Amino acid sequence: MGAAILAVLLWQVGAAPFVTALTEVTWWALLAALAITVLTTVCAAWRWSTVATGLGVRIGLPAAVAAYYRSQFLNSVLPGGVLGDVHRAVRHGHDVHRMGRGVRSVVWERILGQVVQVVLTVVLLLVLPSPVHALVVIAVVGVVVVGLGFALVRVSGVLLDDLRRILRVPGAPVGIVLTSGVAVLGHVTVFLVAMFAAGMEVSAGRGVALALALIVLLGAAIPASLAGWGPREGVAAWAFEAAGLGAAAGVSVAVLYGVLALVAALPGALLLVTPRLRQPRLRSLRCELPLGREPRSEVTPR
Known part of the structure; x- marks a missing residue:
């Protein structure tokens, strides 16, 4: 689908916009993106660490940041845009010897982040006085879809129990909302940097630039x-x-x-190829068990 969309765009607008964008890359824009992405990555990693703690497969913040950088880089170079998260989920599940919970920690982390992003997008688009208010309809549809998704989640007792465990972590609800909001605003800032580097003169007072950034980032989340x-x-x-x-x-x-x-995700490539950093120490439920006891595997041997 991604390739089909690109093909249609090439047919409609030609190759000039793509070539022009490459010529407008500047050093200050790259440095700004690198610096902002550090903040957004730490926020997302903290959110994941909180979720994993609630599910009993705790991961420390430094290890979570390293794993998140790796997943961002893989998402940026592999088809689908989510294979980095799959790699992060499976690797964490393997490291903590709790594959089911390890994978679910990443799934819940992504779901909660997307819910906050959609809600924040809808609220800001309703408030911003911009000429793109027709796009709010798309955002509202996104909210409805997410709401239906959570209604389906309630059918599963395991997933509902997961959500209860996550929200019982001290400070988790507020922390997840705040870190997700900061992460979204960080991505929006990078998009505004791209607009400025491209020479776009949009009235910030009318909220056009911010509204466009929110809508495009919502579309970028489509897997x-x-x-x-x-x-x-x-x-x-x-x-x-x-x-x-x-x-x-x-x-x-x-x-x-x-x-x-x-470019901002390139530190993840370094973490993938550097042997000393390839296996971060992960703290999990296994570390809390008494000596001589092993965690029960969730996989039933044949």
Whole structure:
């Protein structure tokens, strides 16, 4: 699907917006993206650490940050845009010898982060005086879909028990909302940096730039991309055209944002290839068991 969207964009706007975006990459934009991504990664890693603690497969913040950087890099270079999270989930489950809970900790971390992002997007789009209020309909649909998803989750006793465990961690509800909000605003800031680097002059007072950033990032979360590319550029083309800025401009900014995000995730590549950093020490429920006892495996031997 990601490749199909890119093909349609190439047919509609040509290759010029893609080439233009590559020529507009500047050192200050790259450095800004690297610095901002440190903050967003720490926030997301803290959220994961909190969720994992609630599920009894605790991971320390330094190890969580390293694992999150690796997952971001893999998401940026592998199809689908979620294989890095799959790698993070399976690896954590293996390290703590609780594969089911280890994987569910990543699933819940991503779900909770996306819920906060959708809600924050809807609220800000309803408040911002911008010419893209028609796009709020799409955001509201996203909220409805998420709500239905949680209704289905309640059918499963295991998942409902997971959610209760997570929310019982001291400070978890407020912490998850705050860290997720900071992470979203960090990604929005990187998108605004991309707009500025591309020479876009949008009135910040009217909220156009912020509204466009929120909508494009919501589209970027669709797990149907080609290493992060496709839905993001498609939504950007549509949103910028709706705002009267032109589809080509939207594609250029989205591509430039993609380049900045890829460079900002490069520390994850270093963590993948550096042997000394490849196996971070993870603290889990196993460390809390008395000597001589091993955690019960969730996998039934054949």
